[in-house]
Amino acid sequence: MTKHTVVGGSVVEELLQHPDLYHIRALTRDPSKPAATALTARGVEVQYADLDDTREALAAAFTGAHVIYALTDFWQKQSSSAEIEQGKTIADAAAATPTLQHFIWSALPDPVALSGGEFLNVHHWKGKSLVTEYIETRKPDLWERTTTILFPNYFENCLTIPDRYLPTKDGAGRYTLRFPHSPKTVMPNVAIADTGKLVHIILEAGPVYLTKTIAFWAQALSEAEKLAELGNHYNVPTRYVPASASEFQEILMTQNRMSEEIALDFTEQLMIFEKCGNVYARDEFVQAREIPGLSLQTWSEFICKHKLLDQA
Numbered sequence: 001m002t003k004h005t006v007v008g009g010s011v012v013e014e015l016l017q018h019p020d021l022y023h024i025r026a027l028t029r030d031p032s033k034p035a036a037t038a039l040t041a042r043g044v045e046v047q048y049a050d051l052d053d054t055r056e057a058l059a060a061a062f063t064g065a066h067v068i069y070a071l072t073d074f075w076q077k078q079s080s081s082a083e084i085e086q087g088k089t090i091a092d093a094a095a096a097t098p099t100l101q102h103f104i105w106s107a108l109p110d111p112v113a114l115s116g117g118e119f120l121n122v123h124h125w126k127g128k129s130l131v132t133e134y135i136e137t138r139k140p141d142l143w144e145r146t147t148t149i150l151f152p153n154y155f156e157n158c159l160t161i162p163d164r165y166l167p168t169k170d171g172a173g174r175y176t177l178r179f180p181h182s183p184k185t186v187m188p189n190v191a192i193a194d195t196g197k198l199v200h201i202i203l204e205a206g207p208v209y210l211t212k213t214i215a216f217w218a219q220a221l222s223e224a225e226k227l228a229e230l231g232n233h234y235n236v237p238t239r240y241v242p243a244s245a246s247e248f249q250e251i252l253m254t255q256n257r258m259s260e261e262i263a264l265d266f267t268e269q270l271m272i273f274e275k276c277g278n279v280y281a282r283d284e285f286v287q288a289r290e291i292p293g294l295s296l297q298t299w300s301e302f303i304c305k306h307k308l309l310d311q312a
């Protein structure tokens with residue numbers, strides 16, 4: 001594991017709690033890294049695999065699997081075509097795995113369809129949605145065994161990307177956060193550490209969630225209310241300052257050193273919630289919050305578990 005729980009790590013952690021049910025194989029580009037050797041020591045089979053490799057190489061890594069949990073990481077290459085290629089390779093290799101019973105695909109929704117054609121630059125959503133479409137239309141046998149999970153804003157972004165998701169402290173000790181949202185605009189949020197619990201429930205439910213798309217979120221919260229709660233918890237003054245889309249894109253380019261294209265991608269994903277509301281709550285998706293037995297962390301609980309502000 002890295003310092004903070006990632007999606008794959010959360011799934012492994014949860015399934016390790018059920019050694020009678022699951023034998024886990026974790027795929028990584030570097031089986032010798034400390035996170036991988038720590039898993040080996042706990043009985044996980046760790047194998048080398050690179051999503052940029054051939055379908056045959058990936059299919060070899062999938063040999064004998066009954067369940068495959070798969071995700072692509074747009075941010076490594078920041079290239080939609082590369083992410084789509086990786087996703088299709090995963091799907092092709094999964095479809096060629098005769099033992100496979102359940103394919104769980106970690107995705108994002110189609111930003112163009114959800115926004116009625118308004119947002120055309122959210123490449124890290126669009127690429128994943130095109131892979132989902134590829135599975136449904138081109139790999140129907142695999143689709144019959146597929147559950148798609150749509151991921152929302154992670155609470156853990158505050159830990160992994162603090163300079164973008166946490167407020168900054170000024171000389172007077174006040175914490176300011178800027179986001180391209182009105183104080184009332186909500187986004188779906190979840191603790192990514194809860195992914196494993198969802199995956200375990202999906203697997204235990206057998207056919208219930210096959211061909212379904214699950215919107216995985218615990219709470220719809222505005223960044224302004226998250227900030228206010230953080231301020232209350234640490235007993236410090238806070239200030240939420242909405243930014244326009246163009247101001248926010250500029251901040252990403254100057255402070256976070258994003259390219260113009262990637263800053264636009266990132267800003268537009270946020271503007272979908274500003275302009276279209278909480279699109280994850282739509283009826284077309286199974287709502288994780290309504291899945292029996294699935295208890296998801298709240299922002300208040302997350303704040304209590306992690307040190308988010310350094311008050312020194």
Ligand SMILES: NC(=O)c1ccc[n+]([C@@H]2O[C@H](COP(=O)([O-])OP(=O)(O)OC[C@H]3O[C@@H](n4cnc5c(N)ncnc54)[C@H](OP(=O)(O)O)[C@@H]3O)[C@@H](O)[C@H]2O)c1
Pocket residue numbers: 005006007008027028029030049050051052071072073074075076108124151152153154157
């Ligand atoms: N942050 C958010 O709020 C949010 C919300 C919704 C969706 N997402 C999506 O989540 C994805 C990132 O997932 P994460 O947060 O779990 O990221 P992460 O913690 O950085 O983990 C990404 C994993 O992908 C593996 N990986 C990357 N490229 C690979 C390749 N070529 N071959 C094999 N493995 C590869 C890496 O494994 P090794 O290094 O061990 O090989 C790494 O463990 C992105 O696509 C993003 O769009 C993020």
